[in-house]
Structure formats: structure tokens, C-alpha cells
Amino acid sequence: MTTAKAVHSLSRSQAQLHYPVRMRAVCVVCFADWHGFWVYDGVSGVFVETKNHVPLTTQIHPGIVLDIEGFSGPGEYMPIVDQATLQIVEERPLPPARAVNLDRLSTGEYDGQWIAIEGIVRSAVVQDGALSLIVNAGHWQINAVTVAAPRESFERLIGARVRVSAAGGALVNKRRQAVFLAVYAPSIDSIQVLKPTPSDPFSLPLTPIMRIVDYTPETTPDDLIRVHGVVTARWGRTVFIHDGSQGASVTSTEPTLLKPGELVDAVGYRSWGASASAIEDAIFKRLGAAPVPEPRMVTAKEASSGDFVDELVRIKGRLIGVQHEADKDTLLVANGDRVFSAILPVDYRQQEPTALTNAREVQLTGVCLVSESQSARNFWDPKVFQILLRSPADLVVINRVSWWTTGHAFLLLAVVLVGTAAVLGWVVALRRRVAQQTTLLRESEEQFRHMALHDALTGLATRLLFQDRLGMALVSASRHRKWLAC
Numbered sequence: 001m002t003t004a005k006a007v008h009s010l011s012r013s014q015a016q017l018h019y020p021v022r023m024r025a026v027c028v029v030c031f032a033d034w035h036g037f038w039v040y041d042g043v044s045g046v047f048v049e050t051k052n053h054v055p056l057t058t059q060i061h062p063g064i065v066l067d068i069e070g071f072s073g074p075g076e077y078m079p080i081v082d083q084a085t086l087q088i089v090e091e092r093p094l095p096p097a098r099a100v101n102l103d104r105l106s107t108g109e110y111d112g113q114w115i116a117i118e119g120i121v122r123s124a125v126v127q128d129g130a131l132s133l134i135v136n137a138g139h140w141q142i143n144a145v146t147v148a149a150p151r152e153s154f155e156r157l158i159g160a161r162v163r164v165s166a167a168g169g170a171l172v173n174k175r176r177q178a179v180f181l182a183v184y185a186p187s188i189d190s191i192q193v194l195k196p197t198p199s200d201p202f203s204l205p206l207t208p209i210m211r212i213v214d215y216t217p218e219t220t221p222d223d224l225i226r227v228h229g230v231v232t233a234r235w236g237r238t239v240f241i242h243d244g245s246q247g248a249s250v251t252s253t254e255p256t257l258l259k260p261g262e263l264v265d266a267v268g269y270r271s272w273g274a275s276a277s278a279i280e281d282a283i284f285k286r287l288g289a290a291p292v293p294e295p296r297m298v299t300a301k302e303a304s305s306g307d308f309v310d311e312l313v314r315i316k317g318r319l320i321g322v323q324h325e326a327d328k329d330t331l332l333v334a335n336g337d338r339v340f341s342a343i344l345p346v347d348y349r350q351q352e353p354t355a356l357t358n359a360r361e362v363q364l365t366g367v368c369l370v371s372e373s374q375s376a377r378n379f380w381d382p383k384v385f386q387i388l389l390r391s392p393a394d395l396v397v398i399n400r401v402s403w404w405t406t407g408h409a410f411l412l413l414a415v416v417l418v419g420t421a422a423v424l425g426w427v428v429a430l431r432r433r434v435a436q437q438t439t440l441l442r443e444s445e446e447q448f449r450h451m452a453l454h455d456a457l458t459g460l461a462t463r464l465l466f467q468d469r470l471g472m473a474l475v476s477a478s479r480h481r482k483w484l485a486c
Contacts, residue, residue: 004046014077018071038167097165110168120222146185159197201267247310248277249449300335
């Protein structure tokens with residue numbers, strides 16, 4: 001095989017057969033201490049691994065023309081030239097990079113090719129001796145990697161529109177699947193500034209929130225924009241603001257301490273594929289204080305329409321359940337025939353751990369969020385929404401479950417039956433006790449009477465018994481008019 005295109009045309013199983021490769025190409029991208037580099041043969045490009053993975057020397061650098069001998073290999077994502085020996089031929093200027101369609105770049109078609117991309121640099125970081133730039137180009141986000149450079153040389157790139165000449169690539173997972181678009185530039189000099197970063201971002205013209213995604217001939221979708229509004233809520237790095245007509249979610253690169261009621265300017269980038277009023281990688285400028293707009297009272301049907309996304313709303317519903325997680329509590333609430341969730345700050349459980357006990361109906365105040373789903377992209381379809389609560393005060397229990405539930409009624413009936421059985425048992429036991437005491441008293445009286453009328457030693461009747469019996473006989477004789485003799 002004598003061309004880069006021939007190597008790239010192999011399937012993975014074919015590349016594993018280690019076909020011999022002999023080709024001449026120019027090195028376009030290589031990094032110190034790497035054992036692989038990208039070459040371009042005038043038509044196509046390919047990645048080359050050195051024999052036994054020997055690190056590159058300083059003699060191998062961009063612009064060096066090489067005679068390469070090796071074998072085909074499967075590579076991590078696309079076929080490569082493996083186990084290559086190198087012979088330096090000459091040095092020449094790098095060829096012009098070819099502008100490509102980023103949609104086709106995402107398919108892997110330009111992996112290893114010498115290409116050019118354009119976009120806005122969103123962030124830059126130096127890690128492990130490499131400079132990594134996140135470049136946004138329309139709906140795509142690309143990681144542009146090059147050799148480390150002084151901070152002052154790449155800070156000027158943040159926010160600028162640039163053209164990057166680089167070898168196409170991708171970041172892949174262990175399953176050989178591309179998970180992020182990437183390109184590899186020879187040096188920071190391969191990054192051309194087309195439109196510099198504004199010297200004062202807060203001097204940019206103000207964009208009404210409802211016009212964030214509108215077409216304007218003077219700007220591109222990747223340009224920085226400035227919005228203005230009062231903070232209505234904050235969740236981590238995301239701040240929700242309202243400009244008097246509409247709300248927006250603004251995410252910063254670092255945590256912010258902004259609070260509801262602060263008036264701010266925010267400069268950032270449109271967030272494609274999310275809310276139409278979302279801004280990312282923003283910086284803020286405090287301007288003072290302003291009243292927070294009153295929440296709109298809505299139903300679940302109205303909230304699911306998407307008309308109140310990122311807006312402060314108030315909604316009532318029946319509490320179905322609560323799910324506790326490490327960083328938040330999620331309430332499941334029903335309103336009409338729709339069920340939605342409300343996210344509660346985790347510190348709620350520390351302040352009022354039993355506030356939801358027996359809660360049946362609740363009133364929630366918070367930011368309406370609409371999830372991104374396939375159906376949500378069609379404005380005729382209802383959307384899945386949730387309410388982001390700002391603090392425990394946003395949850396009000398307006399009705400609690402009555403104690404007289406079916407379970408409680410059965411419990412009370414069981415208690416009554418047990419109590420009645422206990423009382424009946426006590427009555428029976430008491431009557432038996434009374435009968436025993438009466439019998440004992442009768443026997444005691446007879447015994448005392450016997451002791452009183454008989455001699456304790458001989459058991460014979462005493463004079464008292466004789467007088468008692470004589471008195472009874474006299475009364476009887478008198479009543480019946482009979483004689484008595486003794």
C-alpha cells in the first residue's frame with residue numbers, strides 16, 4: 001500500500017491483517033515524547049505509529065518529508081500505519097489545510113486528515129504539557145489540542161473567532177466509539193485569529209432575552225452576547241434572570257454567589273440544543289438591586305406548554321411521594337391529569353425534616369424547567385417539566401391528610417373491640433369476686449353466731465341460746481294462744 005487513502009479504506013478486520021505499507025508523506029502534527037504522529041501525502045492523511053513505539057526525536061517535526069515503511073493496523077478508531085520505520089527526505093512548508101463540513105467531521109471521515117475548522121474559543125486549559133482549547137462551531141463543540149504555550153499567548157484567544165489548521169481526530173471510549181470531536185494542531189501558531197475578543201465584553205450591544213436566537217446579519221450564532229436582568233434564582237453555577245419580558249438560564253464557568261434580587265449584566269454564548277433562552281460560559285457584572293418579578297400562577301397543562309421555561313411560577317398539586325438523594329430531594333406532585341417533579345434543596349431536610357409529614361396538597365414556587373426530549377422539540381406536543389425550588393420557603397403545605405383514613409378507622413375499631421372485650425372480662429371477674437366475698441361473709445356470720453351461742457370448750461348451748469329459744473317459744477305460744485311448759 002502506497003497511499004494514506006488506501007490505508008484508510010481498509011476495514012478493521014482487514015487492517016488487522018498487517019498489510020505492508022510504503023509511502024512518502026510530510027509530517028503535519030507531532031508532539032514531543034509521542035511515538036505517533038500525523039502525516040499528509042498530498043491527497044489524504046493518516047496516523048503513523050513508530051516501530052516498537054519508540055518516542056520521536058526533535059528531528060521529526062512538522063514540515064519534514066519522510067519515507068515511511070510499516071504495516072496496516074486497526075488503530076483506536078480508524079486504520080493506521082503501525083510499526084513504521086522513518087527516513088528523513090527533506091523539509092518543506094506545510095500545505096494549506098482544507099476547510100471541511102463539521103457534520104462530516106463527526107462521522108470520522110476526516111480522521112487523520114489535514115483540515116481547517118472555524119469557531120469561537122470558549123475556554124483554554126494547559127494540562128499534561130498540552131494546550132486544550134474548546135472551540136464552538138455552530139452546534140458542534142470541538143477540542144483543539146496543541147503543545148503547551150505561555151498563558152499570555154492563549155488567553156487572547158478566549159472569546160475570539162479563530163481558524164485552526166489541524167489533523168482531524170476524535171476522543172474515543174474503550175468500545176472504540178467517538179465521544180467527542182477533536183483536532184490536533186502543530187502549535188499555537190496554527191491558530192489564526194479572524195475576529196479578536198472584545199476589549200470590554202460588557203460594551204457589547206444588549207440583546208433582549210426573547211431575541212437570543214433571532215437572526216441578525218451582523219453576528220453569527222457563536223458570537224458573545226450580552227443580556228440584562230434581575231436574578232430570580234440560583235442553582236450551583238446556573239443563575240436564572242428575568243429582563244421584564246422573559247426569563248433565561250445563564251451558566252458560568254465558575255460558581256457564583258449571586259442572589260435573587262441582584263441586577264446583573266451577563267456576557268456569554270448561546271447554548272444550542274437546550275432552552276432557547278440559555279447562555280453558557282458567562283461572566284457577570286453586578287449593577288445593583290431590583291425587585292424579583294412576582295411568580296405566575298400556572299397549571300400543569302400551562303407549564304408543560306413550554307411558554308414559561310426559565311420563568312418563576314407558582315403551582316398547586318397533590319403530593320404523591322418524596323425521593324431523598326445525596327444532593328437533593330425530589331417531590332412527585334400531581335396537578336389535574338399530569339404528574340411532575342419538584343427539586344428541593346438538600347438543606348431543607350436539615351431545617352424542617354418533618355414538614356411534609358401527612359402533607360396532601362402543596363403549593364410550590366420556583367423556576368419552571370422543561371426537559372429536552374424528542375417530543376419537546378415539537379411545540380404541538382406537551383412537554384415534560386419540573387419545578388426548581390429556591391429555598392424551603394418555596395414549599396407550602398396547604399392541606400394535610402385527614403386522620404380519618406380507612407386504615408385509621410380499622411385501627412380505631414380494633415382498639416374499641418379490644419377495650420370492650422377487656423371491660424366485659426373485668427365485669428365477669430368482678431361479679432365472680434363479689435359472689436365469692438358474699439359467700440365468705442355469710443359463712444363468717446354463721447360461724448360468729450355459732451361461737452356466740454355455744455361454749456367454746458364443750459360445744460354445748462349457752463344460757464344466751466336458751467334465752468333466745470325461750471323468747472321465740474313465748475312469742476309463738478302467745479300468737480297461737482297455746483300453753484307452754486318447760
